[in-house]
Amino acid sequence: DGGITQSPKYLFRKEGQNVTLSCEQNLNHDAMYWYRQDPGQGLRLIYYSQIVNDFQKGDIAEGYSVSREKKESFPLTVTSAQKNPTAFYLCASSRTFGSYEQYFGPGTRLTVT
Amino acid sequence: AQSVTQLGSHVSVSEGALVLLRCNYSSSVPPYLFWYVQYPNQGLQLLLKYTSAATLVKGINGFEAEFKKSETSFHLTKPSAHMSDAAEYFCAVSVSTGNQFYFGTGTSLTVIP
Numbered sequence: 076d077g078g079i080t081q082s083p084k085y086l087f088r089k090e091g092q093n094v095t096l097s098c099e100q101n102l103n104h105d106a107m108y109w110y111r112q113d114p115g116q117g118l119r120l121i122y123y124s125q126i127v128n129d130f131q132k133g134d135i136a137e138g139y140s141v142s143r144e145k146k147e148s149f150p151l152t153v154t155s156a157q158k159n160p161t162a163f164y165l166c167a168s169s170r171t172f173g174s175y176e177q178y179f180g181p182g183t184r185l186t187v188t
Numbered sequence: 189a190q191s192v193t194q195l196g197s198h199v200s201v202s203e204g205a206l207v208l209l210r211c212n213y214s215s216s217v218p219p220y221l222f223w224y225v226q227y228p229n230q231g232l233q234l235l236l237k238y239t240s241a242a243t244l245v246k247g248i249n250g251f252e253a254e255f256k257k258s259e260t261s262f263h264l265t266k267p268s269a270h271m272s273d274a275a276e277y278f279c280a281v282s283v284s285t286g287n288q289f290y291f292g293t294g295t296s297l298t299v300i301p
Contacts, residue, residue, distance in 0.1 A: 079231075108289075115197070117278065117293035118232075165231055169289075173282055176222055177289055179231035 078102070079180035081166050086185045088160075096151045096183045098166035106172040107149035111135060112163040112182075121164075124149055125172040153185065160187045190215040192281045194292035202300045207251075207266040209295050211279035214260060221262040222280040223253055226294075232278060238262060249273070274299045 079100045088094045100107065105126050110118040120133030124143040138157025143149050149168075153160045163184050167177040195210040213219055220239050224232040236247025243255045249272075253264045262279060279292040 081231075115293075118291045120288070123288075163229075167232075173288070175282075176234050176237055177232075177280075178234070179224075181231045182229065184229065 079166060079168055079178055081164075081180035081183050083183060084181065086183055088185070088187050090187055091155045092187075093152055093154050094160075094185065094187075096153065096164055096166075096185070098149045098151065098180060100147050100149075100166075100168045100178075100180075102168055102170075102178060103146070104168035104170050104178075105146070106169045107143065108167040108169075108177065109133075109139075109141065109149070109151045110165040110167065112165060118165065121151065123172070153187075160185060190219060190281050190283055190290055192221075192279050192290055192292040194277075194279050194295050196295055197293065198296045198298070200298040200300055201269045203271060204268050207264070207269045207273065207297065209264040209277050209279075209297065211253075211262045211264065211292060212260050213262060213279075213281045215281060215283055217283050220282045221253075221255060222282075223247065223251070223262075223264050224278045224280065225249075226276040226278065228275075235264070235277075269297075269299045271299050271301060273297060 082097045108123045109121040122141040124130040140152045165182045166180040169175045169177045192213045222237045223235040226232045236245045238255045246252045251266045278294045282289045
């Protein structure tokens with residue numbers, strides 16, 4: 076089955092620790108995205124990548140970092156600089172950047188205490 | 189620039205009643221429009237999309253949406269609500285390749301038995 080996997084489903088970390096969220100897709104899509112979702116705020120774009128070895132900041136990139144060394148993988152690191160990291164994180168991909176629909180993974184709920 | 193507005197962050201309907209979720213967009217060029225559904229603690233699932241073909245678009249689970257250029261709207265409807273329709277619904281807009289996807293803030297649908 077083609078799709079997007081995110082792991083783990085739930086993640087707990089202590090304040091001050093960096094944590095990396097995994098996102099893998101086997102849809103052969105060029106573009107990948109990371110969103111943050113907080114109650115009542117919809118989806119906010121953290122980073123996106125149009126193609127391998129390229130990525131761009133989204134609307135709320137501060138405190139986050141990404142890499143895109145392989146077409147199928149787009150890991151997100153939540154650093155200790157992110158002031159409010161507790162949230163639901165969604166990874167998505169699309170055939171190309173922009174017009175085509177995005178497909179979403181199941182999400183990772185990160186809790187930092 | 190383009191954007192999307194969802195009127196009503198919370199909508200309640202009785203089981204069997206009409207579902208109407210509102211979405212208005214703004215775009216200087218012909219848009220692509222999408223509706224997604226999200227169940228608790230899950231990723232987003234594409235319900236339907238408008239990509240400049242037929243203005244009335246049919247999606248999964250009995251949902252449909254009509255693109256009305258004169259009203260800049262893309263409202264989502266379902267003739268008869270089912271308990272399983274209770275979820276968060278997001279409208280999204282995009283334009284030609286190379287441009288960003290924009291999501292609305294979401295509408296939470298409650299179905300009353």
